[in-house]
Amino acid sequence: MASKVLVVDDDKTILNMLYKALKSSGIEADLAISGEAALELISGKEYDLILLDINMRGIDGFTVIKKIRSQGLTVPIMVVSGRKDDGDTLYGLDIGADDYITKPFNPVTLVAKAKALIRRSRATDTAKTIISAGPFTYNTSTLRFYKNDVEIPLSSKENSMIKLFIDNVDHIFSKDMIYSVIWGETIIDENAIMVYVNRIRQKIEDDPSNPKYLITVRGLGYRFTV
Incomplete structure (x- = not known):
């Protein structure tokens, strides 16, 4: 069964680029252009991974992470952000993100990291139910x-x-x-x-x-x- 990823970014160019990169690797993707839209999708669907921007209008990425984890959801989250400050990276990981990659990025590298996160998550889910x-x-x-x-x-x-x-x-x-x-x-x-x-x-x-x-x-x- 194909992996299912949710991509969250308020930049349509980034959304389309990630969608194409994931699709070419056999990964299905839903797109959300805001934190609000992402939370609505998450409430009704299960995902193998969430790729999440931080700087978004309305609900930002950090708040989305907190809300996801507050619901007890363990879906892996990779932050994809233009913020390069180490403090932001550490904060994102501390509140529940599993990985952090900064823009600009190589789509091939991002997809490889995404696949690795999904593999680790599935292995952990099997071992630690x-x-x-x-x-x-x-x-x-x-x-x-x-x-x-x-x-x-x-x-x-x-x-x-x-x-x-x-x-x-x-x-x-x-x-x-x-x-x-x-x-x-x-x-x-x-x-x-x-x-x-x-x-x-x-x-x-x-x-x-x-x-x-x-x-x-x-x-x-x-x-x-x-």
């Missing part, structure tokens, strides 16, 4: 969460938070980090975070008033431990 930690398991394919083999129903935001925590056992997440990843915003609403943390504790803890899995680290944030 189930994440286990103590009594908990999380199925990254079905987005279902279990404790002692009993499924725990989760809302969309709860699911995204559980995925973040179980994927990073014993890692301390500040409220800023949680809000940035889950909500895709930089101005945090501490009450919203506390509400969802309490809801998750009600579902996973033996004694929610004395949590032993989702721990508050005073002055730092939260840690998921088993």
